[in-house]
Structure formats: C-alpha cells, structure tokens
Amino acid sequence: xxxxAIAARHPRSPEALLSLLHDLQKANPENFLMPDxxxxxxxxxxxxxxxxxxxxxxxxxxxxxxRGRHIIRLCESPNCHLAGAWSALDELRGSLGVDVxxxxxxxxxxxxxxxxxxxxxxxxxxxxxxxxxxxLNPERVRNTLARYRxxx
Amino acid sequence: MTRIQVLLCSGTACQxxxxxxVKRALLEALGLHGLxxxxxxxxxxxxxxxxxxxxxxxxPEGTFYVRVRPEDAAEIVExxxxxxxxxxxxxxxxxxxxxxxxxxxxxxxxxVLSNCGTIDPEKIEEYIAARGYEAxxxxxxxxxxxxxxxxxxxxxxxxxxxxxxxxGTKWELxxxxxxxxxxxxxxxxxxxxxxxxxxxxLEGDPHSILEGMAIAAYAVGANHGYVYVRAEYPLAIQxxxxxxxQARKLGFLGPGIFESDFSFDVEIRIGAGAFVCGExxxxxxxxxxxxxxxxxxxxxxxxxxxxxxxxLINNVETYANVRHILLHGAEAFAAVGTEKSKGTKVFALAGxxxxxxxxxxxxGITLRELVFDIGGGVPAGREFKAVQIGGPSGGCLPAxxxxxxxxxxxxxxxxxxxxxxxxxxxxxxxxxxxMARFFLEFTSDESCGKCVPCRVGTQMMLRILDxxxxxxxxxxxxxxxxxxxxxxxxxxxxxLGQTAANPVLSTLRYFPAEYRAHIRDHSCPAGVCPNxxxxxxxxxxxxxxxxxxxxxxxGAAQGKAGKPPYRIVDELxxxxxxxFDACPFDAVRKEPR
Numbered sequence: 001x002x003x004x005a006i007a008a009r010h011p012r013s014p015e016a017l018l019s020l021l022h023d024l025q026k027a028n029p030e031n032f033l034m035p036d037x038x039x040x041x042x043x044x045x046x047x048x049x050x051x052x053x054x055x056x057x058x059x060x061x062x063x064x065x066x067r068g069r070h071i072i073r074l075c076e077s078p079n080c081h082l083a084g085a086w087s088a089l090d091e092l093r094g095s096l097g098v099d100v101x102x103x104x105x106x107x108x109x110x111x112x113x114x115x116x117x118x119x120x121x122x123x124x125x126x127x128x129x130x131x132x133x134x135x136l137n138p139e140r141v142r143n144t145l146a147r148y149r150x151x152x
Numbered sequence: 153m154t155r156i157q158v159l160l161c162s163g164t165a166c167q168x169x170x171x172x173x174v175k176r177a178l179l180e181a182l183g184l185h186g187l188x189x190x191x192x193x194x195x196x197x198x199x200x201x202x203x204x205x206x207x208x209x210x211x212p213e214g215t216f217y218v219r220v221r222p223e224d225a226a227e228i229v230e231x232x233x234x235x236x237x238x239x240x241x242x243x244x245x246x247x248x249x250x251x252x253x254x255x256x257x258x259x260x261x262x263x264v265l266s267n268c269g270t271i272d273p274e275k276i277e278e279y280i281a282a283r284g285y286e287a288x289x290x291x292x293x294x295x296x297x298x299x300x301x302x303x304x305x306x307x308x309x310x311x312x313x314x315x316x317x318x319x320g321t322k323w324e325l326x327x328x329x330x331x332x333x334x335x336x337x338x339x340x341x342x343x344x345x346x347x348x349x350x351x352x353x354l355e356g357d358p359h360s361i362l363e364g365m366a367i368a369a370y371a372v373g374a375n376h377g378y379v380y381v382r383a384e385y386p387l388a389i390q391x392x393x394x395x396x397x398q399a400r401k402l403g404f405l406g407p408g409i410f411e412s413d414f415s416f417d418v419e420i421r422i423g424a425g426a427f428v429c430g431e432x433x434x435x436x437x438x439x440x441x442x443x444x445x446x447x448x449x450x451x452x453x454x455x456x457x458x459x460x461x462x463x464l465i466n467n468v469e470t471y472a473n474v475r476h477i478l479l480h481g482a483e484a485f486a487a488v489g490t491e492k493s494k495g496t497k498v499f500a501l502a503g504x505x506x507x508x509x510x511x512x513x514x515x516g517i518t519l520r521e522l523v524f525d526i527g528g529g530v531p532a533g534r535e536f537k538a539v540q541i542g543g544p545s546g547g548c549l550p551a552x553x554x555x556x557x558x559x560x561x562x563x564x565x566x567x568x569x570x571x572x573x574x575x576x577x578x579x580x581x582x583x584x585x586x587m588a589r590f591f592l593e594f595t596s597d598e599s600c601g602k603c604v605p606c607r608v609g610t611q612m613m614l615r616i617l618d619x620x621x622x623x624x625x626x627x628x629x630x631x632x633x634x635x636x637x638x639x640x641x642x643x644x645x646x647x648l649g650q651t652a653a654n655p656v657l658s659t660l661r662y663f664p665a666e667y668r669a670h671i672r673d674h675s676c677p678a679g680v681c682p683n684x685x686x687x688x689x690x691x692x693x694x695x696x697x698x699x700x701x702x703x704x705x706x707g708a709a710q711g712k713a714g715k716p717p718y719r720i721v722d723e724l725x726x727x728x729x730x731x732f733d734a735c736p737f738d739a740v741r742k743e744p745r
Binding site for chain 1: 164165167168169201202203205342343344345346347348350351383384385386421422423424425426427438439440441442443444445500502503504508509510540574576578582587590591594597598600
C-alpha cells in the first residue's frame with residue numbers, strides 16, 4: 001500500500017495523528033519514521049511539521065532512526081525484575097550480539113526495554129512485535145529468537 | 153448435541169503459555185474420537201491464576217485443569233470426556249477439582265470479572281446471554297439521565313483508576329458542564345507496573361466497557377466516546393474492535409439506541425508508549441494529537457476536557473461496574489464493601505506469592521486475607537516482608553500492617569494508595585531501599601519533564617538513592633529524601649509527580665533500619681545491593697568443581713579442583729557476582745557485609 005493510501009484510511013484531523021504515525025512506521029521495513037512520513041502526517045492531520053516532530057519525539061514507540069524488522073521489548077518493571085528478567089536480558093544481549101537500543105547487523109532485531117507489559121502472571125516477559133512471550137528463561141529466549149529468524 | 157463445554161482461557165498470559173496449541177491438540181483428539189459434536193471449546197478471557205496457565209474449566213461438573221500441555225489433550229479426551237474420569241495430575245490441588253473448592257477462588261466476589269473466563273469475548277450473543285446490554289436498555293428506555301446519575305451516586309462507586317473520586321459526582325459535574333458537544337472517554341492506558349486488571353477486562357469482557365460508556369454517555373448527554381488503549385495491548389485492541397463492530401451491527405451503538413433518540417458511538421485511540429498518558433489531562437492531549445503532557449487542574453476535564461469541551465473520563469474497571477449498579481440497584485452494589493469504599497476491587501497479585509494472578513474481592517478485606525488466604529502466602533522457605541500496593545504511586549506496607557483493611561482511606565492513611573490495584577508481595581530476599589530506588593528510576597524515566605518539582609525532584613531523589621545503595625550515603629540524605637519528597641507532593645503538576653515519592657517515603661517510614669544499615673554499616677541486610685554484599689562459599693555445599701575460580705576476573709575465588717571447599721577473598725572481590733552465577737551447586741552465597 002502506498003503511503004498516501006495509508007493516510008487516506010485516517011480522518012484528516014489532529015486526532016488521527018498517533019494512529020497514522022503508527023501505521024506509517026509499520027509500513028517501513030526498518031520500523032521507523034522517515035522525514036517524508038512526518039511531512040505526510042503533518043499535511044494530512046493539518047498540523048505544522050514542528051508539531052508532528054514535537055509529538056513523535058515524546059513517545060517511546062516512535063523512532064526516527066532505522067530499526068530491525070522485529071522489535072524486542074523486554075519488560076524491566078519490578079515484577080519481571082524480581083522474577084529474573086536480567087538473565088533473559090543477558091541471553092538476549094549474548095544471542096543477538098547487541099546492547100539495549102541497538103539493532104543486529106543483519107537488520108532482524110532491535111533490542112529495547114519497556115515498562116510493565118501487564119502480563120506479570122507470567123513474568124519475566126518480553127514482546128516481540130505483537131507477540132507476548134512470558135516465563136522467560138535463557139532457553140525460551142533462544143527458541144523464540146530462532147523461531148523469528150526462521151520467519152515463523 | 154453438546155454434552156461437555158470446555159472453557160479455555162485465552163487471555164494474554166495463557167496465550168503466551170501456549171493455550172492455542174492446547175486448543176489445536178484438543179480439537180485433534182476430539183476429532184480422532186468423533187467427539188467434535190459433543191464437546192464444545194469456548195475461548196474465554198482471563199480466569200485469574202495466570203501463573204498456572206494454560207488453564208481450562210470443564211463443564212457441566214466444573215473441573216479446573218492447570219498447566220495443560222498439548223500432549224495432555226489426548227488423555228483429557230480419552231479419560232475425562234470418554235470415560236468420565238478427571239485427570240488427577242492436572243488438577244490444581246488434588247481432591248479439589250472445582251473452582252469454588254479452591255481457596256484462590258472461594259474468597260472472591262466476581263462482579264467486574266464475572267464474565268471474564270465464562271464467556272467468549274468475541275461473541276456478543278454470549279455477552280447478551282449474561283444479561284449484557286440489559287442495563288443500557290433499562291437506562292435508555294426507563295430512566296431519565298438524571299435518574300441514572302442519581303443511581304450511580306447512591307451506589308457509592310468510586311473511580312477505580314487510583315484516586316478514588318466519587319463516580320456519580322463526576323458524572324453530575326459533566327452533566328452540568330456548559331458546552332456542546334460533550335465527550336466520554338475510557339482510560340485504558342493501564343501502565344502501573346504490576347497492574348493488569350484492565351487488560352483482563354478489555355480482553356475478556358470488552359462489551360461491559362462499551363455498555364458502561366454508553367450508559368455514562370446517556371447520563372451526561374454525550375454522543376461521542378473514545379477508548380484510549382495503550383499500544384502494548386494488541387489483543388485488547390483487537391477484541392475491542394470486534395466488540396465495537398458487533399455492538400454497532402445490533403444497534404447497541406450508533407443512532408437511535410433501543411429505538412430512542414439517544415445516539416452514541418465509540419472510537420479507539422491507541423497510545424505510543426508513554427506512562428504519563430494515564431493521567432487524564434495528558435491522555436486528552438494525546439488524543440488531540442499532541443505530546444502527552446499534563447496541564448494544571450482546574451479546569452478539570454468535567455468542565456474543559458477534550459477540545460475544551462466538558463468531558464467524562466473514567467477508568468476501564470469503573471465503567472465495567474456500571475451495568476451491575478443499574479441491573480441490581482445501587483443498594484445491592486453498596487451492600488458490598490466498607491462505609492466509604494463500596495463494591496469490589498480487582499487486584500493483580502504478583503511477586504513472591506504462591507498464587508499470582510487476578511483476584512476480585514470485596515473492599516475492606518484485609519491485606520492478610522489477600523496475601524495469605526487467596527494468594528497462598530510466600531513460597532516455602534522464605535518469609536513475608538512487605539507488600540507494595542499501588543505501583544509507583546503507592547507504598548510498601550510491612551507485616552505489622554497486614555490487618556489493615558484494603559479500602560481507599562485505610563491505605564492512604566498508612567502511606568500507600570489503592571492505586572489501580574497492583575500488589576507486589578516481597579519476601580525477606582528483597583531490599584527495600586533497592587525497591588524504592590527501582591520505582592524512582594521508573595518515575596524519573598517517565599516524568600514528562602514539564603514541571604520542575606517532578607522533573608528535577610525525581611532525578612535528585614534517584615541520585616541520593618543511587619548513593620545509598622552504593623554504600624556512599626550519609627544520614628543527611630534521609631532528611632533530604634523526605635524534604636524533596638514532601639515538596640514534590642505539594643508542588644508537582646500532576647498525579648505522577650505528586651505521588652512519585654511515595655515508595656521512598658513509605659519505606660523510610662516502615663523500614664528505616666534498612667536505610668541506616670546501608671548508610672552506617674555499608675551493608676545491605678537482604679544481600680541485594682551489589683556493592684554491599686560479601687560472597688562466601690558454603691563449605692558443605694562446595695564440590696570443588698572450579699567453576700567459580702574460572703569465572704572470577706580478579707582471582708578472588710581461590711581453591712584447587714577436586715579439593716573443596718573453595719574460598720573467596722573479600723579484599724580482592726569486586727562484587728561482580730560471576731562466581732555466584734557460575735556455581736552449579738548454589739554453594740556461593742551473598743551475605744550482608
């Protein structure tokens with residue numbers, strides 16, 4: 001779908017801004033907002049470009065830099081911390097060969113931390129894109145990464 | 153003909169534990185035995201005990217199975233469904249197959265969660281069969297808006313999002329607000345660490361929220377509503393979208409509801425990862441397409457909210473209560489709870505407790521009942537130390553306060569708050585200073601930066617706490633923490649900053665000795681803070697495997713392979729914990745210095 005077609009699905013109002021930005025970001029394989037996207041969002045929502053940049057830089061889910069095809073968000077809230085999120089983080093760092101905030105050299109994954117994902121019953125938890133993966137231990141982390149690498 | 157119904161929990165936690173694979177395996181086994189006509193599988197919302205997932209409930213007799221694996225499906229089908237013999241090893245507790253025989257469920261009173269785990273949230277027919285949209289019909293066809301407001305007011309319902317403002321009073325203010333149009337917003341930006349009740353209702357009973365909003369809209373005179381959901385909840389968003397489409401199709405939303413002249417429709421707005429957007433004025437900014445920063449109140453949203461118009465904003469759990477008030481009457485609702493806190497509250501139990509998950513209990517139940525009778529207490533071998541209630545705005549209460557009733561006023565009197573209902577149970581392995589630091593790190597991260605007390609205050613407190621956990625704190629630091637905390641309470645712009653100091657102030661109040669130990673003795677009594685622990689080898693557990701010596705970067709772990717015990721020389725130790733992680737026999741222990 002073209003970017004204009006994506007925009008056309010949203011009302012021409014400032015109210016639509018966040019949803020539109022989400023959709024534009026998703027449409028980029030590198031999971032980020034390009035300068036053109038911001039300009040398009042501004043003209044579609046009827047806002048100055050500065051206002052769009054202002055909003056984009058506020059929300060942690062929007063990125064102005066290229067990221068991986070899959071975004072991994074590991075929860076760093078107290079429940080996951082108590083349940084041992086740090087061994088999962090070590091495994092993620094080791095398996096991916098990147099630190100938090102970085103993208104793997106093959107462009108497959110970006111590793112991020114997030115506040116509570118609201119799945120504390122199965123802590124420690126991470127999200128890979130829209131999937132919640134709970135009860136994390138190093139083995140489950142490895143299996144999940146393998147599954148995404150194989151494209152399943 | 154259906155002879156057996158299987159309610160399979162398909163909430164986020166159970167899905168993450170593999171409930172969809174269990175479903176496929178069950179269907180396969182049912183097909184193999186030709187039972188597809190006789191056994192119906194219903195995917196429901198969250199049943200509560202998330203840690204034991206995937207869970208399923210078999211009717212008519214009500215057998216509750218936990219930790220079901222796909223490979224168990226054949227046995228369940230062959231033994232239970234064909235021969236009528238429940239599978240004992242999959243029961244929660246032996247000899248107690250039914251939920252009401254299990255303490256975790258027996259003490260609960262389910263109102264908000266009554267449909268979660270019993271109906272298929274993607275089928276509006278099942279919601280209607282559970283008296284869904286009956287309350288809306290009653291309101292629109294038989295009551296004036298003023299009567300609806302009065303009924304909610306009489307029920308004593310208070311906001312479930314944290315602050316506990318009387319819901320009926322808020323509705324009255326919006327109804328009286330001058331301006332047109334008016335808006336109704338559902339705050340589904342659940343973000344408190346440790347709280348996941350709104351997710352459960354959004355995923356397990358989305359229609360109850362839409363119905364509550366529609367009743368509210370009728371009462372305050374609004375025709376347009378928004379649900380603001382955080383982007384971290386994709387399943388909740390999807391179930392809400394499904395529910396919206398169904399409700400519109402059957403005419404529960406849209407023009408002329410119940411053939412009256414009342415029209416109401418709802419749109420979904422999705423957040424983008426900002427905790428502060430749970431604050432009502434920040435949330436409104438975010439819907440308007442701007443940075444989610446709060447603004448000073450007054451004016452309150454009831455007089456000037458979305459686009460400057462009178463706006464009603466309530467939390468998910470609050471809306472989910474509304475239909476029960478109209479169905480059963482304000483008196484019946486108010487019969488549950490305490491004098492000033494009516495009804496039930498959903499709590500999310502997590503941390504060091506046997507039974508984690510979601511529970512709904514009458515207001516006024518004691519912390520002890522919540523943590524021990526329902527939660528099952530801390531796992532064996534450890535002792536209860538504190539309960540953190542109310543998330544980053546809440547506080548830590550010690551064992552001596554376990555008999556405090558859980559209601560809005562008792563909790564705040566003791567320095568905690570009801571908050572959204574996140575409850576984290578801590579055992580004696582938890583360091584209270586570290587816990588307080590953890591929440592401060594969270595709030596300083598999530599502070600939007602607009603007002604100075606919160607932006608600078610959280611940073612200053614965090615810096616002091618960093619010093620203390622590193623062993624470099626001074627006695628003055630404790631006074632400074634209290635001063636900054638009290639200043640933030642008074643001077644911050646919104647609830648985030650006003651409550652951010654609570655985790656520190658409450659731990660200072662109840663666990664002062666732990667702060668002093670860090671400062672005076674340079675010791676972390678719980679053995680958590682890395683700089684303040686000493687590593688020791690337990691001689692009787694050491695097998696001389698040499699793993700610690702190989703892992704140690706400074707030569708502090710010493711010994712000869714095959715000749716236990718090893719030892720760790722404290723003067724050489726940099727407290728990196730490598731030996732602790734490396735030891736396969738748990739022979740390396742962290743001790744307070």
